[in-house]
Amino acid sequence: MGEALNGLKRSLMCGEPRENNVGQKVTLMGWVQRNRKLGGLQFIDLRDRTGIMQIVFGEEINAESFEKAKAVRPEYCIAVTGEIVKRQSPNENMPTGMVELMCESIKVLSESETPPIYIKEDLDAAENIRLKYRYLDLRRPDMQRIFMIRSKAAMAVRNYLNDNGFLEVETPILTKSTPEGARDYLVPSRNYPGMFYALPQSPQIFKQLLMVSGFDRYFQIAKCFRDEDLRANRQPEFTQIDLEMSFVEQDDVMAMNEGLVAHVFKEVLGHEIKLPIRRMPFKEAMEKYGSDKPDLRFGMEITDITEAVKDMDFVVFKSAIENGGSVRALCLKGGADLGRKQLDKLVDFVKTYKAKGLAWIQLKEEGNKSSIAKFLTDEVTENIVKTMGAENGDAILIVSDKNSVVFQSLGALRLELAKQFDLIKDKSEFNFCWITEFPLFEYDEEEGRYFAAHHPFTSPMDEDLEMLDTNPGAVRSKAYDLVLNGEELGGGSIRIHDSSLQTRMFKALGFTEESAQERFGFLIDAFKFGPPPHGGLAFGLDRMAMFLAGTDNIKDVVAFPKNQNAYCYLSEAPNVVDQKQLDELGIDKKDKSE
Template sequence: MAESMRGLHRTHRCTEVSRGNVGENVTVMGWVQKRRNLGSLVFVDLRDRSGLLQIVFDEKDVGSEGFEKAGTLRNEYVIAVEGAVEVRSGAVNENLKTGDIEIRAKSLRILSEALTPPFPIEEECSTKEELRLKYRYLDLRRPNLQRNLAVKSRVAILSRNFMQEQGFLEVETPILVKSTPEGARDYLVPSRIHPGNFYALPQSPQIYKQLLMCSGFDRYFQIARCFRDEDLRADRQPEFTQMDMELSFADVDDVIEVNEKLLAYLMKEICDVEVKLPIRRMTYAEAMDRFGSDKPDLRFGMELHDVSGAVRDCGFAVFRNALEAGGSVRGLTVKGQAGMPRKKIDSLVEFAKTYGAKGLAYLAVQEDGSYKSSFAKFMTEDELAALVKAMDGEPGDLLLFAADKNKVVFDSLGALRVELAKRLEMIPENTFEFVWITEFPQFEYSEEEQRFVAMHHPFTMPMDEDLPLLDTDRGAVRAKAYDIVLNGCEIGGGSVRIHQSDVQAKMFECLGFSKEEAEERFGFLMNAFKYGVPPHAGLAYGLDRLVMLMTGADNIREVIAFPKVKDASCLMSGAPGRVDEVQLTELKIAVSEQDGAGE
């Protein structure tokens, strides 16, 4: 039966007890990690958030009743122990912070009993993630998850302190906002007081932080909850945390300068890693050309080669047709892999197909200089030699090619480059490579909507020299936008904002908004701009994603206390769920049953 804490006060967490406390009486509380009954003695490993501490129960010290009680302890029982700190009588455990001491118990209280957990509470757990997420409150007892969340807490606290020193004010922005869909879908919240009307949950504090600049706050900062109703991946969640900022009277260099200082500070404090400043910069065009990605992983080489010129007049129709259609032919040189089995090459082809490629062409340069290839019979010896030279190929190398529209070529080879690095173990551990990607395209063309859409958002300022292109060549307009990338993962992004009303009106026009639509969606922001708005710029980090990389976690769910799974549901609570008819009636909402609904 569970006992109360009456009269007890915890004096130390488990790993706060040290050799310096030998001879002292202490009170510790926590969960039973393991119990070992040796007959005359009972040993218990006690666990709390700080770590493990060994407790020794001897009938001479705790009495027959206390010793009998110690023998009934099971894993995950919650207990309180009073006792004396002693030097460990057995072998020292070098793997534990408290491995040289133990507590000789004088009294024991069982504060809570526990059922046998559905999986072991231990550092490395091979249990399927679905089961762990169903019992997330147990999963969170595992030391590695507790460390991850402790790091996240520390990053938030350090960031707040740093930003305050840099002159930023922390200001909260609304959670119930107006829906202004442009990009990811909004989560909608029905209004009971205004039937038929809906709030949206914010995808970011974007408009409000711009309004704060209009209000003269100069430098704003917030750790903000954000929501996006989009398909999930390993590094995405429907609700997430942004570390958000905005600066007045600032341009690109001003934002980058303060953020490089912040990143260097956090990396030193959290990971004990020195970040060399300034962080390298790379334009979007260069990143795509060299790595096929706007978030390149710079921890390894293997860059893309554009061989379009070398194969323009060759006899291989796949290459020639792609070029005639306005695309390109590019490749990867995989050093020393000419002997890769055909089965593995075929698996790479299938991988590339998931990114839109119709396939991959390959050419293995044998040690004797001969070729093993899927297309060599369509090309002359001179054409093949020119192609190998354009790829910087050498005997022993495997050359892989994609030929298609540039987007398909970049997407497939960019992803393949990273996949190959993982398979061939080319990525060094405990390495952090930052890079700023700058000068993004202002627009991207949506085949689905048959119009240009904003690559970032409608408030991003074009490069000054590209403003005339808004009327003549929108696809060539570059934005004053920038992303910060770490180890091939975008951890933050931002831009200089449009603060001139004529440029903003032109931007809405380019995006296909009528004056009425622009007024309906963004009128309150445009009205604010009529009363004097400073030039301003900002950036937001995905805090969860940054902490994921800092802790070496494989998945963003490992740094979020109660995450959702890929269908945006919570396996633990069952959210989302049905609501009572009374609630729907109050909101004047009728739910139509879809085929299979509720099954």
């Protein structure tokens, strides 16, 4: 049975006692990390989220407490009172290792069964077990450190934005479905049978309405929901640092958010980010790195060798060039030593990214080797080597196809080679980059229409406006993403505030006036009443916390995450509900056999 506190107050956290506390009588509370006997004494390591403190029990200190301590097991929750003294055997590896507490009284606040997982650093346990017993997993010191970092980051965000004139405003969770992008999570309405709310994929429309409202600078740390396939850095519900600003242009929004990120990294890690952050147009990022979120911690840029191979009698290259594509390559330093099996694996790798194959040339002292040797002349080889800036000992890896396939496959291969050959030398580096001038539209060949690459309210670049009706695929946007070490940290845009331009945008997206009104009517109507020029950005707080905590799995920074199938092992959600609840909502559950 657990004992009550009966007015007992904790005077220090377990990780706080130091030599300046020697001689003080204090009360500590926490969980038993371990209990061990040594000679005629009993030692308990007591843990809370601040650290561990050694507690000493002995017959001569207090006989009753000594006997009671013998029965205490790991993860019992206890309170101890006694005097802080210097340790006879100091432990310099512990912050509290110079002192210990001589226990005069102990209360067992609650007992514990043997935990199904060990409460220790760097636990190697199955994910489903960790998620099922998440409350125990979260007791582990390394997990608690992560959430202290996350909390500190969120506080730094709030302080910075408050100091820069932003108002924190909450926007609705139950809102209207505007299907354009990922699937919405839907919530049935009891008051309006057959109708549904949607959980927000972002507060986008509402934050723009707040600009119409004259709030000028808004932010919130907002819950967002997307019903999409998951991966290591995605969850069905996630948290955004969401902000919007009025009477601004792109540079203003970017400068404000550079300052925000610099402030957070300085406050949480003591890391100085050099400002301003480098900027790179989308076109350059794709051509050099095959990605709109390039990892710039290593080189190995993609090089266009179309001109060098255009006269080759090689049908694969010729057809790619004739169909408007290109031939591009990577130079792998030291790649001439790769064996045939290794090269074949790289060929298979690019095929998973829709490339038809991977040609290669190995530059060796004793003579070059190549998968396309019979098509290569000395002149063409020399042109390729010169264009690539390659030298003996290197390997040139070539893909030819339409540009989208070339960029995707070589971009992925670049990252794979970095991993295989350990090309990122400083794993602790934070390499930031803005990507700008994104395409305004993406074309979906299956549906035969354009989609908004960002969202339908993103403003086109002024110099591309004339192409909006005639050549929408060439229109660039006033959109910007902040990239860190090959991951998108956040993104935003300047919004359309002119009603006539918004109408042209909807038309380019294939919306009729009626369908646009049906989906976005309340925003369209609001924009009839003097909207200011405005723009904003949203950071993924979860992803930012991942970088700050040094983990690559989003589940590590979410207190109670779902698994890869959006299932919660802890609460066993989703689950069935009572028929009465379904009846109240007017929902008729379909039989699986149907």
